[in-house]
Amino acid sequence: MLHAGAVVDHCPLPPMGRPPGAPVGCHARHHALSAFRWHRGDPGDPAELVAGFLADNGLPVRNLGRTGDKYQTIGAGEICGASLYVSADAGAVMAGGVIGSRSPVPCIPDVYAVVYRHARDVTPSGDMSGQPWTPVPAGPAPDRPASWSLGPWRESWTRAGHSRAVEQVREAIGRGDVYQVNIVGHASAAYTGDPGPALRRVxxxxxxxxxxxxxxDGWAIATASPETLIEVRDGRVVTRPIKGTRPATAAGRRELLGSAKERAEHVMIVDLERNDLARLPGTGPVRVEELFAVREWSGLWxxxxxxxxxxxxxxxxxxxxRAVCPGGSVTGAPKLAALDRIAALEPVGRGVSMGGLGWIGHDHLDLGLTIRTVAVDGSRAHVWAGGGITIDSVAVAEVEEAAAKTGPVRAALRGR
Structure with missing residues (x-):
């Protein structure tokens, strides 16, 4: 069934790697059966439209609290689950908030879902078509350079511009407009060749x-996200907000644990996430099972x-x-007021970043927050990074933190 405002394709697109969040047991067996697309400005409620598409494909998305741990072996030709991606813009629409600047990667839909079945025949590489895939515009094979080359990065704002945005947020906090706002910068670089190996490194x-x-179709998203936006298993819903970053050294760990500013920022977002879950009808009680646990991601605490x-x-x-998008750790508090500030301050749209991306199966849902995420179109690679601003933020430190977060992603793209 085709839902109003949706474009549904039957698309044998081969994956360039394991879809984010997909079960290990399905690795190298995914064959895309059909896809749903919704772009900013399309009619209809994107949350309801994508839910209808997935339900029509046999996934239990209408009664998520009833999905238990009932894993069963999926045979060849059977639907094993779906990838689901929701952009920051789509999340703002779902929340009823202000939408920011347009995405620098407009070819990527704001909601995208792909239903997969298990393939009968799998090549050793896991590519169902038997051919390498690259989001370079179609053309004769000799015209497509094979080697990967990445040009210089073009930043969406200068360090001075980023610092001014931090100060503007602090002024808004001082006026009582908001308590915290997460601001995000963007950078892009031209590339030639096949981006597949670089994206798999990310x-x-x-x-x-x-x-x-x-x-x-002509694009790809690669994520190295460590953060859970929302997970549902056995009638239980979980979110794992991340706030607070330091270098992964002994001194960095001590500094993070001892920072009153980082802890206050973190607790504020935990309270916001508790409120988001409490908005779900009939759900609760909401519990904080772990608070301010320090974990490592690619050289950072x-x-x-x-x-x-x-x-x-x-x-x-x-x-x-509608309850959890866009994620509280990448918006701020109160969420709708923070979205107003974000729309006013960020010069380039968040695109695929700060949204949700993951897997919906027959027995669970697991969406990661699209931080530490890269998008490529036919000519450029795009990255985003930012951080939460509070009244105690120091502009130069916030600029350095954003650079530290995007550093491993940029290095992986270049092959280092």
Whole structure:
């Protein structure tokens, strides 16, 4: 069934790697069966439309609280699950907030879902077509350079511009408009050749809980995200907000644990996430099972908490997306007021970053937050990074933190 506002394709697109969040048992067996697309400005409620598409393909997204741990072996030709991607813009629409600047990668939909079946015949590489795939425009094979080359980065704002944005947020906090705002910068670089190996290096970065690559028509997204936006298993909903970053050294760990500013920023977002889960009908009580635990991601210490609740059996995917998108750790508090500030300050759209990307199976849902994420179109690679600003933020430190977060991703793209 085709839903209003949706474009559904039957698309035998081969993956460039394991889809983010996909079960290990499905690795190298995914064959794309059909896809859903929704772009900013399209009609209809994107949360309801994508839920309808997935439900029509046999996935239990209408009653997520009833999906238990009932894993069964999926045979060849059967639907094993779906990749789901939701952009920051789509999340703002779902939340009823202001949408920011347009994405620098407009060819990538704002909501994209791909239903996979298990392939009967799999090549050793896991590519169902038997041919390498690259998001370079179609043309004669000799015109497509094979070797990967990445040009210089073009930043969306200068260090001075980033610092001014930090100060503007601090002024808004001083006026009482907001308590915290996460601001994000963007950079892009021209490339030639096949981006596949570079994207797989990004997906393989240490600490990438959601490492993987999602491909579409002329584009690809690679993520090394360590952060859970939302997970549902056995009638339980979980989010794992990350706030607070330092170099992964003994001194960096002591500094992160001892920082009153980082802890206050973190606790504020934990409270926001608790509120998001509490908005789900019939769900609760909401519990903080772990607070400010320090974990490592690719040379950085980061502080993570675990927030959980018992999910009402009849809560569906659309309600879940409206409650948690866009993620609190990449917006701020209050969320809608923070979205206003973000739209006013960020010169380039967040695109694929600061959204959600992961897997929906027959027995669980698991979406990561698209931080530490790269997008490529037919000519450029795109990265984003930022951080949460509070009244105690120091502009130069916030600029350095954003650079530290994007550093491993940029290095992986260049092959270092």
């Amino acid at each position: 997906a393989g970065l240490a600490g990438a809980r959601y490492g993987g690559v999602l491909t579409g 980061q502080a993570e908490s675990v927030v959980t609740a018992d999910l009402d059996p009849d809560v569906g995917l659309a309600e879940l997306l």
